[in-house]
Amino acid sequence: MVDGPLRRVLAAIEDGAGSLAEVERATGLSRDVVAASVDHLLRLGRLEAHRIAAGCPAGGCAACLAGPPRDAPACDAASTGPGLVALTVRRGPTP
Amino acid sequence: MGEGAVRPLVAVTGSPNSGKSTLFNALTGEASATGNWPGTSVDLAHGVWRELDVDLVDLPGAYSLDPMTPDERFSREVLVEAERRPDLVLVLADAAQLTRSLYLPVQIRELPVRCILVLTKRDVAASRNVTVDPDALGAALGCPVVVVDPRRRTGLQGLADAVRAALAAGVPVPRAHLGPDADELDREDERFAVVDAAVRAGMDLSHEHAADLSDRIDRVATHPVGGPLVFLAVMWLVFQATTTIAAPLQEALDGLVSGPVTDGVRGALASVGWGGGWVEGLLVDGIIAGVGMLLTFVPLMAIMFTLLALLEDSGYMARAAIVTDRLMRTIGLPGKAFLPLVVGFGCNVPAISATRMLTDFRQRVLTALLVPFTSCSGRLTVYVMVATTFFGSRAGTVVFAMYVVSIVFVVVVGLLLRNTLWRSMGNEPMVLDLPSYQRPTLRLLLGSMWVRLSDFLKTVGGIIVVAVSVVWVLQSIPAGPGAFAAIDVADSVYGAAARVVAPLFVPAGFGAWQVVAALAVGFVAKETVITSWAQTYAGSGEGDLARNLTETFAQASGGHTLPAVLAFLVFLVAYTPCVATIAAQRREIGLRWTVLGMLLNLTVAWLAAVAFFQVGRLLW
Numbered sequence: 001m002v003d004g005p006l007r008r009v010l011a012a013i014e015d016g017a018g019s020l021a022e023v024e025r026a027t028g029l030s031r032d033v034v035a036a037s038v039d040h041l042l043r044l045g046r047l048e049a050h051r052i053a054a055g056c057p058a059g060g061c062a063a064c065l066a067g068p069p070r071d072a073p074a075c076d077a078a079s080t081g082p083g084l085v086a087l088t089v090r091r092g093p094t095p
Numbered sequence: 096m097g098e099g100a101v102r103p104l105v106a107v108t109g110s111p112n113s114g115k116s117t118l119f120n121a122l123t124g125e126a127s128a129t130g131n132w133p134g135t136s137v138d139l140a141h142g143v144w145r146e147l148d149v150d151l152v153d154l155p156g157a158y159s160l161d162p163m164t165p166d167e168r169f170s171r172e173v174l175v176e177a178e179r180r181p182d183l184v185l186v187l188a189d190a191a192q193l194t195r196s197l198y199l200p201v202q203i204r205e206l207p208v209r210c211i212l213v214l215t216k217r218d219v220a221a222s223r224n225v226t227v228d229p230d231a232l233g234a235a236l237g238c239p240v241v242v243v244d245p246r247r248r249t250g251l252q253g254l255a256d257a258v259r260a261a262l263a264a265g266v267p268v269p270r271a272h273l274g275p276d277a278d279e280l281d282r283e284d285e286r287f288a289v290v291d292a293a294v295r296a297g298m299d300l301s302h303e304h305a306a307d308l309s310d311r312i313d314r315v316a317t318h319p320v321g322g323p324l325v326f327l328a329v330m331w332l333v334f335q336a337t338t339t340i341a342a343p344l345q346e347a348l349d350g351l352v353s354g355p356v357t358d359g360v361r362g363a364l365a366s367v368g369w370g371g372g373w374v375e376g377l378l379v380d381g382i383i384a385g386v387g388m389l390l391t392f393v394p395l396m397a398i399m400f401t402l403l404a405l406l407e408d409s410g411y412m413a414r415a416a417i418v419t420d421r422l423m424r425t426i427g428l429p430g431k432a433f434l435p436l437v438v439g440f441g442c443n444v445p446a447i448s449a450t451r452m453l454t455d456f457r458q459r460v461l462t463a464l465l466v467p468f469t470s471c472s473g474r475l476t477v478y479v480m481v482a483t484t485f486f487g488s489r490a491g492t493v494v495f496a497m498y499v500v501s502i503v504f505v506v507v508v509g510l511l512l513r514n515t516l517w518r519s520m521g522n523e524p525m526v527l528d529l530p531s532y533q534r535p536t537l538r539l540l541l542g543s544m545w546v547r548l549s550d551f552l553k554t555v556g557g558i559i560v561v562a563v564s565v566v567w568v569l570q571s572i573p574a575g576p577g578a579f580a581a582i583d584v585a586d587s588v589y590g591a592a593a594r595v596v597a598p599l600f601v602p603a604g605f606g607a608w609q610v611v612a613a614l615a616v617g618f619v620a621k622e623t624v625i626t627s628w629a630q631t632y633a634g635s636g637e638g639d640l641a642r643n644l645t646e647t648f649a650q651a652s653g654g655h656t657l658p659a660v661l662a663f664l665v666f667l668v669a670y671t672p673c674v675a676t677i678a679a680q681r682r683e684i685g686l687r688w689t690v691l692g693m694l695l696n697l698t699v700a701w702l703a704a705v706a707f708f709q710v711g712r713l714l715w
Contacts (some may be wrong), residue, residue: 001281002273002280004284004285004288005287005288007284013525017128018420018525018526018527019529021529023526029291030294032194032300033194034292036198039457040283064573085528086434086525086526087525087527
């Protein structure tokens with residue numbers, strides 16, 4: 001098994017790294033390589049990304065009262081700030 | 096080249112926005128055309144590079160030859176599968192995004208084809224203190240590297256020389272790599288190991304070690320100890336500033352609604368002969384007293400939403416998320432659960448829907464049961480109204496404390512459930528990608544504030560008006576003798592029903608029917624707690640809301656007013672948020688868990704309120 005940047009980044013996340021800075025420290029990889037590895041793992045479907053915002057949907061919270069469509073993960077948040085993205089390891093078969 | 100001879104074919108490829116088309120146009124001038132490529136069904140630009148007399152083809156942007164997009168599929172067809180494959184490939188790489196651009200050339204080096212890496216946007220990279228050594232990079236990748244600026248058309252001669260030399264030489268030996276039988280991740284990881292080695296050899300990484308402003312702020316803002324302290328201090332400042340600035344504005348609006356507006360409507364109704372009847376009762380004691388009271392919170396909401404937008408727009412809120420995430424992990428809750436819980440502080444309904452991202456059903460149920468303990472913005476109006484009435488200049492601190500209580504509830508109940516119902520629950524690792532701090536813009540701040548404020552106004556104009564009308568009807572129906580809309584609220588079915596339940600709350604210090612009735616109406620939406628009080632006291636003809644509320648709490652608590660008020664607020668934090676949240680819970684986790692959740696909310700809320708009051712009465 002190859003122990004390259006991709007597996008090291010995945011292992012760091014599995015081991016509980018909470019931020020990309022912690023992944024850098026855990027793997028010894030440069031910031032650019034960690035960022036590129038994450039992009040590639042997202043592309044491969046090994047990681048999933050969720051944008052986080054605590055705001056209401058664009059139509060206001062009332063737009064959510066009926067509930068979002070069944071296949072939607074949640075209401076879209078209308079945060080105006082710089083996006084915070086949560087990266088999680090995908091379980092099961094990749095798409 | 097003689098007639099009939101085939102020119103060498105050079106393909107231009109690279110990641111999107113690396114300057115491919117600009118370079119293609121610079122090399123071919125006007126002599127290019129678009130047409131179907133042999134053996135494929137896709138049109139692409141091709142032309143002749145006159146200086147070298149070679150055919151040039153401009154491929155669509157691609158990160159990899161393992162196609163994820165139609166463009167990448169086509170690039171693969173031309174480079175790997177087409178009838179006529181290129182003799183040489185120019186792979187453009189954005190020097191400012193070099194690491195992301197290197198996977199494709201590493202993959203192309205596995206093919207039996209000449210390859211030259213064309214480094215673009217070196218000026219952009221230099222402005223970010225990123226320096227690249229082309230020779231060292233080329234040695235690590237096993238192909239020549241040429242620096243070109245397609246926009247300024249510099250470096251083109253060097254590129255022509257490199258292409259000429261490469262075409263004159265033979266096809267290089269492809270890079271040794273793992274075969275198609277190897278595991279997919281192993282194959283890709285081996286390529287990434289080459290990328291990593293090339294970056295270490297060809298890039299000066301010292302720019303990564305120089306801490307920029309974001310890094311310096313984050314050393315404090317995301318520190319395991321300092322981070323939570325900074326977060327609490329920032330939120331305290333937000334609530335303190337909001338209540339302090341908004342207080343005079345709210346008072347002025349209250350005076351306007353209860354004075355000129357009420358008097359004007361009464362006068363108008365009297366002038367058309369509708370004075371003193373049920374129409375006046377509905378409009379003045381119902382809509383104006385209830386909805387009008389809520390509208391006095393508009394300045395407060397506008398200030399608070401602007402401050403929150405300031406924190407979001409600057410990037411600070413993302414740091415607060417790191418702090419919260421760390422707390423979730425510390426107590427053993429699934430990392431992903433943090434996402435819906437953060438959303439819950441805005442509105443519980445989308446937060447419940449957001450639990451869908453949790454793949455494990457037990458984690459989904461646990462999180463959906465915890466979301467109602469996060470303090471949504473609907474509860475905020477009640478906190479502020481009660482806090483300003485009873486705590487004056489310390490109102491901001493009291494509101495802030497309710498958010499801390501909310502977090503404590505999430506942690507304690509989460510631990511309780513985690514260690515009883517779901518001891519074997521697994522975890523799903525999660526990493527947060529923090530954005531850089533940025534200077535907030537006024538347009539975005541006001542836009543964000545307006546989205547939330549307009550939602551508040553829509554709620555007031557919709558469900559609150561309906562609730563206020565229903566409450567007015569209930570307050571107008573006599574429980575005993577008397578006529579419709581001609582009785583005291585205490586004698587209505589509204590008052591009578593509340594008196595049946597009120598004794599349950601005597602141990603919590605707020606066993607008064609006026610308070611209990613408002614909490615019951617609060618099931619519809621938390622803002623209706625305020626409108627119900629406004630209607631109750633307006634309908635009783637007892638005047639000033641703050642004075643009446645103070646008397647009610649004083650009587651119900653036997654003189655321990657402040658402990659009773661705090662107990663009431665604590666109950667408000669934890670009890671069932673609203674019908675929309677319950678509906679969302681039912682949809683996501685089913686009826687059985689929803690009922691359990693409601694019982695959990697009510698039990699925790701009651702126990703905590705009783706504990707607050709019983710301890711508090713010993714101190715005050």
